[in-house]
Amino acid sequence: MSEVVQVAPFDFVIVGGTGDLTMRKLLPAFYQRFRAGQIPDNARIIGLARALMTPEQYRDKSEQALRGFLPPETLCETTLSAFLKLLDYVHLDATHAQADWSELISRLSDTSRIRVFYIATAPDLYTQAAESFYSQNLITQKSRIVLEKPIGTDLKSAEEINRNIARFFPEHAIFRIDHYLGKETVQNLLALRFANPMIERSWNCNTISHVQITAAETVGVGSRGPYYDVSGALRDMVQNHLLQVLAVITMEPPITFQASDLRNEKLKMLRALKPFTPEDVTENTVRARYIEGQINGEPVDGYLEDLGSRESDTETFVALRTEIRTPRWAGVPFYLRTGKRLPKKTSEIVVQFRPQPWPIFTKPPRPGRLVIRIQPDEGISFVVSAKDPDHDGFELREAALDVSFSDAFRTRYPDSYEHLLMDTVQGDPVMFIRRDEVVASWEWVEPILEGWQQGLRPLETYHAGNWGPASSGELLKRDGFSWHEDMD
């Protein structure tokens, strides 16, 4: 049974309160925590947006979204109607200091409560929104600000946002969210590595030959085209989610699990990543865009049709090969890959172990591998060689020791936003990105962006429903490896 400790009453202000993220992720996550008893009845969630709407209409809109997005088995009518009472709405453009702020100010009259400002908008509006809260005197001792990734679109804009937000909020009150860090399985990597000495002792270049990190999606860009086309997969997924996962699986054990210790260790890994030279950009990156194809047997359009444009230089698929310059990881390649309109939705880490140093079997076994499924079907598979019982002689066959966490623990797996929203209310920054981590990530990504701009790696295409272009497989083939789905 999980133990739930109720948080103190809070006012949670969402800039972009009618947007897709709020409806699809934030409100369902709040509902689940309310249902679990973690949110008190006198907490308030105040949506801010430019749409003219009464609080009543906002609750109706939210109710529809909740009915659509919540898993039906968690929808309880009594809980839903109690939860909707927490919701409020103020029609306000929060990036406009000259707008009429009186309604919001009157709603936030109790300055003793925890106050969270969640900016769920494009990053170029973060500063204006924070400045407005400041100039309206709304930032109290117990206030925090939550910024969605990506922080900026390159190193310069990220540093500018960091500098500007720091004018209004101290670093300990700034929560830069990367929802991958809220995923139960990403947090579980800490347990897997640091609570199991057997695993941690093999976690190095002597035992591990290479590591693959994949975040694959079947969806296309949908209605997010305008955002996505200026972002692309490198900024949207690699700079944040994939680098954070990489940092967690490679970092040294932190001295404690306190925010500063854990984040110091992640930062070291981000800084230890081998920088991309122009030659590396050509050799070790792949960028591509989906064209029409089939997903689950259904025909789907290409990116340009989805975008409604005839031109774009934006990638919806990236594959990279990198290395980490530390004694633990010397010479171990790390392959990162992400893409839209791939054959299935899966995020996983594959840790491939080295072969036996001396071949005592006539047909040497394939070295084992650990497959960590971040989603869906969160779990771990340890693929080992076993004696093949169907064979007369002594032949080997692969078998998987497989644990599905939801079966093992018989529990509902919370959405990543559930953890993270409650952490912001409790003021616990451990699973959020520190300012210097953002900078280190952009510093590593920047030469790739520059190289691509200089045409060092042309944009390729792949049919929707494939695992990206053939050159993605070549990245590994050159080193004698293959992507997980191609390992037979």
Ligand code: BG6
């Ligand atoms: C978001 C990206 O951060 O993560 C989206 O902006 C992407 O483009 C999403 O679809 C993937 O998240 P998840 O949790 O479904 O892997």
